[in-house]
Amino acid sequence: MGRLKLTIDADRCAGHGRCYAVAPMLIEDDDEGHARVANAYPSQSESLLGLEAVRACPERAIELAEVEDE
Amino acid sequence: MTQVTPAEVTGSKRRTRMALTEKQLAEPQEWWRELREAGPRAEIDGCPAFAGRELVMQVLHDTETFSSFGARETGTDARAMIPLEVDPPEHRRYRKLLDPIFAPKSIRVMEAQIRELAIGMIEPLVSRGECDFAVEVAERLPSSFLRLLGLDLNRLDEFLEIKNRILRTGEDPEEFRSRQAQAGADVYALFESVVRERAEKPTDDLVSQLLAAEIEGERLSYEEVLGICYILMLAGLDTTAAGIGSVIAFFAQHPHHRQEVLDNPGILPAAIEELLRHETIVSNITRRSTSDVELGGRRVAAGTACIVGLGSANTDPEVFDDPESVRFDRDANRHLTFGAGIHRCLGSHLARAEIRIVAEEWHARVPQYQIAESRRPVWTQGPARSLDSLPLRWAV
Secondary structure, eight states, X not given: OOEEEEEEOTTTOOOOOHHHHHOTXXXXXXXXXXXXXXXXXXXXXXXXXXXXXXXXXXXOOEEEEEEOOO | OOOOOOBOOOXXXXXXXXOOOHHHHHSTHHHHHHHHHHGGGOXXXXXEEEOSHHHHHHHHHOTTTEESTXXXXXXXXXXXXXXXXXXXXXXXXXXXXXXXXXXXXXXXXXXXXXXXXXXXXXXXHHXXXXXXXXXXXXXXXXXXXXXXXXXXXXXXXXHHHHHXXXXXXXXXXXXXHHHHHHHHHHHHHHHHHHHHHHHHXXXXXXXXXXXXXXXXXXXXXXXXXXXXXXXXXXXXXXXXXXXXXXXXXXXXXXXXHHHHHHHOGGGHHHXXXXXXXXXXXXXXXXXXXXXXXXXXXXXXXXXXXXXXXXXXXXXXXXXXXXXXXXXXXXXXXXXXXXXXXXXXXXXXXXXXXXHXXXXXXXXXXXXXXXXXXXXXOEEEESSSEEEEEOEEEOOO
C-alpha cells in the first residue's frame, strides 16, 4: 500500500500563493512568497486539502501522487 | 478540437487602445466569451488576441517568443517599466530584489497600518448615509503604499491626478499620447527628487532600499530605480483601486451574495478570489512577438503586438463550471487575474490584503447598502477597468 506524497515544482511556481492559502498545514510560503512543502505526506484527512491546493495552482506546479513506502 | 487553417497574418506593431462600449466596461463577460469563441479571428484594437485558457498560458510562459518589452501602446517615453517590461534573464534580477518586499510575510506586517487607514476613511462617511465609494475610499486607500515609495501623503491628490492623466485613455488617441507623455515626465520628476534626497539621506522606505540593494554585487542605477518606482506607483494606485471598487460595486448590486459573506465572514477571502476572477479588472494585456509564430490556428508576424485575454481565460468553461456566474463555493479557483508565469503581479498579495481589509471594515459599519437611486456606477478604461464613480446609499 503506497501513500500520498506532495511535491512542488519550484521552476513552475510563480508565487501566486493560492496553495498555502488553501492548505497551510501542508504548504508554506518562503521569503519570496513562493511555495514550499511543509508536510510532504498528508494524513488521510489532510489529503483533500492537498488536492485542493493542486487544483488551485494556476501554474500546475503541485502534484499529489501515490508513492511506495520509503 | 477542429482543425483550423491559419488566418491571414494580422495585427499592428503597436497597440492603440480604442474606446470600449459601456457594456464591455460594466459587464465584459459576454465580450470575453465572444473573443474566446472567435478563435483565430479574435482581435482587439486591430491586434490578434489569444483568448482561451490554454493559449493564454502558452503565451505567458513563452517569454522568448512573446516579449514584454516594447509591447505597450505608447511610444511616449523611452524608459521601460521595471520589471514589467523586462524579459529574462534581467527580469530575474529585479524580481529577486522585489519579491521579498511584496511577499505575504512582508504584507502581513503592513496590515495594521492599512486597516487604520481604511477605518480613518470609512468612519466619517457612516453617518452620512451616502458616498461616492470610488472617489472617497477605493481610489484613496492604496495610498498607504505610497509611504513605502517615500512620497508625502499630503500630496495624494496631486499623485492621483497625474496617475489618471497617464492611465485614462479618453476618446482621442493623439490627445491621450501627448497628455500621457507630459504626465509621465511629471512622475519621473517627482521620483527624481525623492531618489536624489534618499541617495543623500537614506530612510527605511523602498526607494532607500532600492538604492542600497546589490544584485550579484551590483547596485541599481538611478534609471533602474526610477523605472521601478514608475510602475509601482501606477500599478499600486490604479489596479488596487479598481479591484476594491469592483468588489464593493458587486456587493452593492448583489445583496444575496453580500449576505452570504455577512453571515459567514470566513468565506470572504474565497469570495474575493471569485470576484477577482469574475471581474478580471486587467482583462487584456499585451505582448510582442519576437519571431514569426503560429499559435492557436493563426500566423503572427514578428514584431506584432498580441493581446493576452486574461478575462477570457478566467471565464473559460474548460476550466470553470458555469464560468459567468459568481459562486463563492468554488473548490478550486486558479484564475489568472494576476497573470501567470514570471510576470505574475508583484503586488498581488498586497492587493488581496487591501481589498479584504476594506471589505471587512466597510461591512462592519455599513452592512446593507445599494447603488444610490437614479444613479449608476461609472466605469472607465485604462490598463484596468475601474470605477470613476460608485454612488452608494444606506440607511442611517
